[in-house]
Amino acid sequence: MNTFDLNLSDDLFTIEGCNADEGEKLLRPHTTFLKDAWRRLRNNKIAIAAMCLLILIALYTLFGTMICGYDPTKMSKEMNQAPSLKHWFGTDKLGRDLFARVSIGGRVSMLIGVVGALITTLFGSIYGSVSAFIGGKVDAIMMRFVEIISSIPYLIVVIMLSLMMNDSGVKSILLALCIVGWCQTARLVRGQVLQLVNSDYVTAARTLGVSNWKIILRHMIPNTMSVIIVNLTFRIPNYIFSEAFLSYVGLGISSPDTSWGSLASAGKENMFFHPYQLFFPALMIALTMLSFTLFGDGLRDALDPKLRR
Amino acid sequence: MLKYILKRILYMFFVLLIVTTITFFLMHFIPGDPLTAMVQKLPEQTKINYYAKYGLDKPVYIQYLVFLKGIFTQGTLGESIRFPGRNVMDVLQKYSGFSSEIGLVAVAIGFVIGVILGTLAALKQNKLPDRVLGVIAILGISVPVYILGTVFQYLFTVKWPLFPTLGWGTPAHKVLPILCMSFAPLATYTRYMRSSVLDVINQDYITMAEAKGLSFSQVVRHHVLRNSILPSLTILGPNVADVFTGSFVIESIFSIPGLGSYYITAVNDRDFPMIIGCAMFYTAIYVLSLLVVDILYVIIDPRIRLAQDK
């Protein structure tokens, strides 16, 4: 069925051939890796909302006292007042303004969360990459050690350690949390580094004669960075939770410092009569953990090279 | 298979020993000791006799040897200093039953429901149920268990008196505490199960099963569930520890005579034998659950089972 349209003009049929690089022209727009990840993070609405919430909470903890003008430690006669225009979050049993107290409490909790996560992630990453990079017996021993430590219930040890410090200041709580918290990160980073050590582009760098240090700086760190950052965002809420738990059990921050956990535990006593004393610190803890988890999810999807189209 | 289990049990005792050693030595570095809280006023001489009675005056490692001898010979963990005459082992036996009951039931409920909800969320990906379950899961992780406890207590015992506020005994007492404690594991498993089901469902053998003519529910039952449950099993062990730490607080909120509240009071009173006893109990439960998870893993995944026999 040669159904050709015969009245096509002749010049349409002069062979031109094709130039080689026309086929080679790059079709996709040029994006660097970070720009690509940021673009994907940006159009993930939930992650951006979580990030804004986080920034809001951070601002609140830093400037909360200035906004409401109350001194968090100044006692006053207006004890146990419900939230009102005067005291937005109400007052506690000593008449101190709760809005200010939750704000400075937030500072402590966020500090412990962020610093704790940073220290353990840093130490865990170094431990994991060293163990993977050396390999062989050393790697087996280091991993055996991690296995034993991580088979001890995490909070039992934290309770023991915080008892040992006994002055239950921010520093001692942090130390207690960090001594045990790095095992999970170490295992994660070790797996990632092991994959890299055997990858082709690291072997290629070795055959090119690139020194070990340069390989670590140029290849290892950038490629494990995304795993470390995502893990970091999931560790922070974990620490805030642990600190709050310790304070709730009476081992955490003791006065004059305060944290969301100790505020919540103070609010627990007369929870039936003044529920707001417990509600606001609990709300802050939940919101912070919520936003960190959501932001962590968004970050993981954005940085995951597999999802890149 | 048996050889593998024996090896794991030996490993379990090894870990238990290490924990008790660490706890024991940690205890003795804590400034202050049980007597300061209690006996400021007593004359000097009674203090010395008191120390001698509990062997606290001897150097630490000797106390440790005495302690070990106590465990292996008479199977006692020494006497509680805070409440003289009360043997740690009796306390453990009597009260650990309650703690482990609500703890393990909470984990079981959390795991089973979490697996089901996670699979549902994955199969209805990005549709309404997936979104709703996603929110519940996030809330489950974010809201700390003790806050949940107080809120539930307020709602379901004071506002709508469905359950008794405090105490223990009737099954009705158990509902609220178990509900609170199972909410966090439920959330964790929903998220884990959802991501592992999403991985498994894109595998070639699932497309192969569909090409064989299996209906979607058959594909899920025969192939998806078994393969996607494996990763969730691995976090069952550590999750048990998290749930039990939650029980400390829940027991104090609902005043359940479990080991948790005992443990907290012992810690505050620096009651060494009691603290060590409780710590050992919780570590035993935790390491036992790790063992159970390993055995389940070997049963479900033939690759590991056969690797052991070879």
Added chain:
Amino acid sequence: MPERDTLVSVEHLKQYFPVSHGRILKAVDDVTFSIARGETFGLVGESGCGKSTTGRAILGIHRPTWGRVCYDGKDISRFTRAEKMQFHKKAQMIFQDPYACLDPRMTISSIIREGMDVHFSYSRQEANDKINQLLAQVGLTEDYASRFPHELSGGQRQRIGIARALAVEPEFIVCDEPIAALDVSIQAQVINLLLKVQQERKHGYLFISHDLSMVRHISQHVGVMYLGSMVEMAPSEEIYAHPLHPYTKALFSAIPTPDPDANWASTRIKLSGEVPSPINTPPGCKFCQRCPYATAACHESAPELRDMGTGHEVACHII
């Protein structure tokens, strides 16, 4: 073969890997061969025969369990630091998987520069010119320099891998299955590029592949490996014209010929059974269970490589 100017010589190379329960995986089991300067040596065999492990042992990526590798007559494991640096400049490698051989987080130009910065001290401008020249040589335009690997196709990435190796002006390149992961038309592009570059720079190749027709096209000398041992070695025309070892015959007859009239199925030598596991291999010739001509001798002692005259070596008792 003294008359050939040997560049790389592998002597009794053994590469054993411990496997669980104390058993040993004999990936490479007593392999000896040599590659002349500027020559392409084809190494063929099915998966699991140890050809990739041999290639990596030559570059010193693994430390051999036994035997040695000599480059320019000197044992590479006894190189001094300076000699090691020189070796890293002279001997390079091209990889099989185009999606894993380039660092996803580095731009194309920094990938190519990495080798140059180690061995040469070019100024920024000199380096950029060199990079553009290399890109042109592998058939890519200059605007690829600022791109990332994930923006390129498989064939383009493989060409960047080649440019990276050429950047340090090597004498010898190990190509580990460079075309296995590519489409037919793209394979031809990469092979033509390798041939063109070889004519220009006169460097040698160890071309590892299971694609027998492509190996025939590119190599002057071919070695056939089975389960870690070299079973036959000869100049390329000689071995393809009349293979001697039963396994080589079966292997060559299994190549599907793209010609419907050749009724390939009937003339093929049908091999029964499967490749046995390389873990604690039985004594004697490794091919004896599947060899149609196996005799008692084959089951007892492993045959040595014997020269049949015209440089055609075979490891078989019955030939």
Added chain:
Amino acid sequence: MERLLEVKGLHVSFHTYAGDIKAVRGITFGVEKGETLALVGESGCGKSVTAKALMRLFDRTSGEILPGSEITFDGTDVMKLTKKELHAFRGAQIGMIFQDPMTSLDPTMTIGRQVGECLVIHQGLSMKEAQRQAIELLRMVDIPHPEERVKSYPHQLSGGMRQRVVIATALACNPKLIIADEPTTALDVTIQAQVLDLLRDLKQRLGTAIILVTHDLGIVADFSDRIQVMYAGQIVERGTTHEIFKECMHPYTWALLRSIPRDSQKGTTLYSLNGTPPDLLLPITGCPFASRCEYCMPICRQQLPPETDLSQTHRICCWLQHPKAPKVARPAELGGGMNA
């Protein structure tokens, strides 16, 4: 011969956030009973998508068979099957073999149960009875001592063995058509030859039609009766095996055949088709191969060439067949000769 499968105007596109990837752009073909049809083309040409579309395996993926596509198999209209009918159809009427034997078997299930599963669902056998039949199936695909193999797990078998198990699974319910999606690409040369022999032998014995999807022209040469060459989602040339190998007229088919090294070309530069296949995200005007074709004419870039017949079975989509187009000789190494 009696027509088994009829496909008319098949369009399949994948909805991604970056837009719609039009993987298959309107193809029409048919398969006779007991015939072997080969779909040949490079990666991304839509041959696997076509194979999966025949069984509507896109429910869970982002793929969609656009309305207007017609697939009729042995009288039943596949597009109109309800979910339940579709499940009864798959596996019983059409069996499928996948590319990578390492991942197409469930790692936690014994071989016997996986092979027998099909029998349990379609023929209502008890699992015990199905396992017994599975042993016969495994023997049919030359697996040594099948009685033990039935109880073993996939990770205990080699690649070749596993592919035989996959073939046994596909043949379990004695389907009329087997779709083999690159069945031997992941296998070594000698194992590949064994598996092809097995498929050829089963084809004769059971009389099942086979659709072989592959990129390797060598395999297709003496295995298939008819060949269809695909490029960018369309069939550019189709004909009997002899016509495609000896009398092909489409420049892309020439390029594929010339890329295979022949003994005579030792050491010379191989013919290589430069450029990369078009991005299926973007709409394609004119002939998709225009950007890489040596004989490209202005008309090729403007309009899609209609399909013309070179013989009863040999058809081609190329403007070179237009009476006004210059006569182009087939490349020397393919045996020269002018177009009809």
